[in-house]
Amino acid sequence: MPEASLYLLPFAISVVLTPLVKQYSVICKAYAHENKRTVHHGLISRIGGVAIYLAFMICAAVFVRADRAVFGILAGGSVMFFTGLVDDLIDIKPPVKLAFEAVAALVLIWSGVQVDVLRLPFGIRIDFGFVSFLFTILWVCGITNAVNLIDGLDGLAGGMSVIILVVTGCLAMIDRRPDVITICFLLAGATLGFLVFNSYPASIFMGDCGSLFLGFMISAISLMGFKSSTIMTLALPILLLMIPIIDTLSAILRRTLKGMKFSQADKSHIHHLLMARYGHRNTVLIMCGLTALFGLSAYVYLLNRNLGFFVMLAILVMVELFIEKSAMISEKFHPLIGLWRRVKRLTKRVVSSR
Template identity: 30%
Template sequence: MLAVITVGGWNILLTFIASFCFTFILQMLLPNKDGKPPNYGGIAVFASFWLGFFTMFPVLLFNSPQWNIFLASAIVLLTGIIDDYFELKPWQKTLGILIAANVIYFYTDVAFSSVLIAEVPAWLFDSLAYVLTIAWIYFVTNAMNLLDGLDGLVSSVATTSLVTLTVMIYISSLSIRLTLIMMLVLLAASILGFLPFNWFPAKIYLGDTGALFIGFMFATLTVYNLKNISIFSLIVPILFYAVPLFDTSYAIVRRFLNGQSMVERDEDHLHHRLLRQGFTVPQIVILMIGITLVFSVFAIFSQIYHQFRWVFIFLSGGLIVLLTVFMSRLDNK
């Protein structure tokens, strides 16, 4: 066990240093476009994460579910790179994400299990498991991408969610899956290595390249963790990703009610509204980290104190109501 911890610690450090170095090189080599920092920072996060993971688990190279997760994430990364360069149409970006999600479903052990939807008749199970898995991956991937509107926002919220999710899995699981824990921690390390260059004022952006990759990995690793546990636990990952999921859900409802396009970007997300109210970028990012921490603590406590778990779920629901009221008031200002 000590040897595993030692090797894991060195790989976490390697991942952080690799991400820092890759990002430094990228922001030096990539040209600024129209005076703005370059995109493609996600390449550094992707490369350092998988370098750290396969350095620790070389036996998983080429023939494992994790290798297929790597291939699927590479499809998402490539989709983001092309989008950052050519600005893909929404359906083209959607196609790339759905292809990657199907690779996850058919070629890995990542999918919603029968335990989670045991009440469903057998003939309907496969179809429902497929739809749930693909829809979850697609929605979370897009939610993280839509949140990427301020320097350091996605990087900070993502790291907070990853670290707290790792803590919850470690303290609440009867059997620890080492590969899952390390994937979560290494992903956090790769984002942390990138963050110094992405913090306000940013020298480089994640771009769709990085935001799509991070959202995709979030969604995939969450389903990975949900296999063979109770239906109640479906609620828990939503709490860890509450900030991007709430922001996206609110935007969808708002656009539907206003007759706006569901796929075009706009500047009416929570962080944009706070900017218009006079908040600075660092203040907004710190606020989002704080909200993420509150939801994450509720999620962790709901797993530790089972007898009070619905209390924490109701508290989370109350916080969502408060955020909704807050957003609606910003609508009227």
């Protein structure tokens, strides 16, 4: 098990720094703006990610043994942090943010953090080659934006990130990757300290400097920790990030069907729909709970593949049914429900014909 200092020191530093960041926000007027999509009221700092970043970097300087891969992750994470911080202070256009996400991904590729070879069952080996370059960029941009999109409720992005980091760190213990373990638990501790002030009702938000930094770090750590061996080791980080991935894909489909730009925000994300029914605090608990269940299914799979696959499938079906019933993508999008209705009609015909 990781040493307690991997949790406690970044946690303590983050707890101390977050109130200082709140005070600085008064000086630089870095407040979250209220609009029709927001669920907060009043002047609340939106640069809380500064505390997460500083707490993590201070502890990384003490605990992390820097090699080329680690340096690439820290450098790329810094690119995303400062990109988000500039956006929080003066607002930058989405294409500019996307360009810097690609730059951060290129830093990872330069440091050697990418998927090179994928080994499938029956001895099948896939060499990504040049596709590895494109896959890494798409992966980093996709996961970074997925975490950024779920940062809509108090404690949601931070809570889900802590769960993802802890589970990934525990899975890294099985692969005996001390570098991945250390980074995961340091970042989880720093984020947990921030959550003391960000949990509902939040007195500070992490902002893009926090969500983009966390999203990039999660995407980079997953590539660093699971870039080799089998299809399942690559699927594990995808499984842990399933909720934000589904939310992102749903947003793309929804906005495309409505003729909207992808960068055009709305209030039809999973967390918005859940909040309308279950309230703010319960929605955060439900989504964090689902993330934990996906993480648990990964462990179950390692112990029993058939049972683990069944658990994963059951959770995915539940999420899909919620998406269809809530009309999250479209009122006409209901493949599973439609299939079930057709099966029922066919069954009735067969029974009545006898």
